[in-house]
Amino acid sequence: MIVFTLNGIGQRLDVDPTLRALDVLREHCGLTGPKEGCGTGECGACAIWMDGVTRLSCLTLAGQLHGRAVTTIEGLADSWDENEATDTTDQPPLHPVQTALAERGGVQCGYCTPGMTMVAAELLRREPNPDRAAIREAVSGNLCRCTGYHKIVDSIEDAAETMRKKR
Amino acid sequence: MPLFLPTDLSETLALLADHPEARIMAGGTDLLVRLRAAGRTPGTLVCLERVAELGRIEALETATGPAVRIGAAATITDLLRSDTVRQRLPLLHRAASAFAAPTVRNAATIGGNICTASPAADTLPALHVMNASVELASRRGARILPMPHFVTGPGRTALEPDEVLTGVVVPVPRIFTIHHFEKVGQRQAMAIAVVSLTAMLAVEDGRIRDARLAWGSVGPTIVRCPEAEAILRGSRLTLTALTEAARAARRAVAPISDVRATADYRRQVAGNLLLRLADLPGRKPGS
Numbered sequence: 419m420i421v422f423t424l425n426g427i428g429q430r431l432d433v434d435p436t437l438r439a440l441d442v443l444r445e446h447c448g449l450t451g452p453k454e455g456c457g458t459g460e461c462g463a464c465a466i467w468m469d470g471v472t473r474l475s476c477l478t479l480a481g482q483l484h485g486r487a488v489t490t491i492e493g494l495a496d497s498w499d500e501n502e503a504t505d506t507t508d509q510p511p512l513h514p515v516q517t518a519l520a521e522r523g524g525v526q527c528g529y530c531t532p533g534m535t536m537v538a539a540e541l542l543r544r545e546p547n548p549d550r551a552a553i554r555e556a557v558s559g560n561l562c563r564c565t566g567y568h569k570i571v572d573s574i575e576d577a578a579e580t581m582r583k584k585r
Numbered sequence: 586m587p588l589f590l591p592t593d594l595s596e597t598l599a600l601l602a603d604h605p606e607a608r609i610m611a612g613g614t615d616l617l618v619r620l621r622a623a624g625r626t627p628g629t630l631v632c633l634e635r636v637a638e639l640g641r642i643e644a645l646e647t648a649t650g651p652a653v654r655i656g657a658a659a660t661i662t663d664l665l666r667s668d669t670v671r672q673r674l675p676l677l678h679r680a681a682s683a684f685a686a687p688t689v690r691n692a693a694t695i696g697g698n699i700c701t702a703s704p705a706a707d708t709l710p711a712l713h714v715m716n717a718s719v720e721l722a723s724r725r726g727a728r729i730l731p732m733p734h735f736v737t738g739p740g741r742t743a744l745e746p747d748e749v750l751t752g753v754v755v756p757v758p759r760i761f762t763i764h765h766f767e768k769v770g771q772r773q774a775m776a777i778a779v780v781s782l783t784a785m786l787a788v789e790d791g792r793i794r795d796a797r798l799a800w801g802s803v804g805p806t807i808v809r810c811p812e813a814e815a816i817l818r819g820s821r822l823t824l825t826a827l828t829e830a831a832r833a834a835r836r837a838v839a840p841i842s843d844v845r846a847t848a849d850y851r852r853q854v855a856g857n858l859l860l861r862l863a864d865l866p867g868r869k870p871g872s
Contacts, residue, residue: 435588436627438617458618460775462688474688477617481588482632537688558774559686 422483424449425493435481439473440464442480443490451491451532455561462560465533466490467497472540491532494539500584514577514584515539524573526564534560538574546582550575589631594638594722594751600631601747602724607631609749611658612692614685615701633658639696639751642667651757657696657750661708662687664695673757676711676783679766683707686774696750702736703777704806709736710783710799711766713807717755723748732807739805760795761785765865767858768801771845778802779846782858786822793817793826803838803855810837813859824863831856 420431424447433442443449443466455461457476464475467489468482494513495501501511512520515538519525524534534557541548541556548556553574554567562570589607591597601607607629610616620627633639639658644651653673655664664670664681671678684690684698684707698708699719712732719735721728723745732753735743744750758764763786770776781801787794796817800808813830820826840851 434586436586436630457621459614459685459689462686465688471691472688473691474614477613477692479588479613479617479627479630479632481590482634484590556687559688 420480420484422485423487425489426487426496431480433480435479435484437480438476439466439478439480439483440475442483443475443488449490449492453529453532455529455533460559460561461530461533462537462557463530463533465536465560467536467540470540470543472537489536491535494535497539498581513539514580515542515574518573518577518580519570522569522573522576524565524570526562530560530562530564534562534570538570538577542574542578542581546578546585548574548578586627587629588627589629590635591631591633592635592637594636594749597631597633597636597749598722598724598747601749604629604631605746609633609700611694611697611700612660612689614689614693615697615703633694633696633749642669644669644673645754647754647756649756650759653755653757654752655695655755656752657699658694659696661685661690661693661695661698664708665690674711674715674755675764676715676758676766676785677708677755679764680707680711680783683766683768689775695753699732699736699753700742700744700750702738702740702742702806704739704804705778705781705802706807707768707778707781707801709807710781710801712753712755713799713809714783714785714797715755715758717753719750720752720754721745721748722751727751729754733809736806758785760787761797762788763862763865765862767861769854769858777845780840780851780854780858782855782861784859784862786817786862788822791821793820793822798830798834798859800834800838800855800858803840803851805839808838808855810834812837822862824860827859827863831859834859 453463455463459477466475468486495511498513610630610632639656641656661681661684765784768778768781778801783799785797796814813833816830835856838855840848842848
């Protein structure tokens with residue numbers, strides 16, 4: 419039995435522990451945010467957090483989730499504490515990285531976006547004021563075939579500024 | 586299929602002794618890709634990620650001087666964030682910063698990089714030039730092997746089926762004034778080295794007192810070239826001496842042609858990378 423929390427909710431799964439975490443999250447937990455791009459760790463589309471650290475769910479086994487706090491793109495907004503206090507609309511809350519990507523044209527086809535967002539949000543939690551080189555380094559394991567990356571880096575810079583103001 | 590997650594070393598060794606069919610998994614960034622490519626299910630796995638004593642990085646004193654002991658399950662991210670590694674083993678820090686990308690570094694371990702034994706492994710040349718040794722353990726006992734005796738070929742090591750690599754001990758280089766690592770790849774992030782050069786030089790009063798050189802991706806395992814090192818030793822650090830050493834290096838390497846580069850290209854670049862030592866940033870020409 420694999421026991422872990424997923425976006426803050428306790429899970430008990432009776433599955434083969436050598437299945438990929440990516441498949442278990444998508445097929446058993448119904449969360450299709452983590453995407454399979456390459457399945458070999460090259461593209462970053464499957465990135466999730468395990469205990470707050472970015473991990474590639476295609477190269478993580480289900481059994482490795484045991485005892486961990488797992489966050490996917492579906493639960494990322496809740497990890498940003500400011501949302502509860504400030505959100506007064508009917509829209510589902512977004513993490514500042516999500517808002518910035520949407521507003522600055524950092525999303526085109528969207529396939530890389532969940533992984534890109536998880537990696538960027540982890541960077542901003544560790545390093546509130548990264549320069550562009552640090553942002554590019556942080557997302558260097560995430561492939562995007564649409565945007566050419568500039569607008570993604572712009573978006574992450576914007577999100578960093580938003581988050582610094584709210585802190 | 587069972588996946589064991591032992592939390593201490595004795596439990597790990599007992600599992601390996603009791604499950605001869607088991608494979609050891611550290612970060613999984615090589616193993617899981619290889620198994621999937623071969624269309625195989627993982628089978629019995631013993632995962633090292635929760636063995637706390639294998640994750641430590643510590644400075645220590647040995648009979649021959651200061652050293653750093655790195656637990657086999659320390660991740661590449663752990664290496665990058667370790668002040669001990671950055672200050673005492675700058676070459677390993679450089680290799681870690683050129684390693685894949687942060688997403689992979691968060692899982693990949695130094696022990697995994699050693700045991701995968703790829704000729705292109707990013708941390709291996711640094712470990713070779715610093716004369717590192719690996720620590721191995723099984724229920725039969727522990728042993729220690731110098732790096733070149735452990736990695737015996739591409740994907741081949743001296744690890745016995747019931748053994749686990751527990752750590753690597755790296756003597757702190759003391760007399761060396763130049764620590765250089767350069768990786769030529771098809772892009773900066775995520776690139777498997779086409780050729781890499783790792784060099785440590787001890788330059789005193791303009792002369793090279795000692796030189797240690799290692800190349801990646803130009804032979805079945807890491808390539809050292811004692812002849813090139815001998816040419817540099819006692820010479821001034823000039824383009825003339827480096828050109829002569831580069832000729833020796835091109836004779837010493839044994840590259841293959843593959844999807845990333847031809848053997849001829851690798852041989853040429855293996856020598857060329859040495860010439861870079863003549864104009865490293867912060868050095869005046871000929872000094």
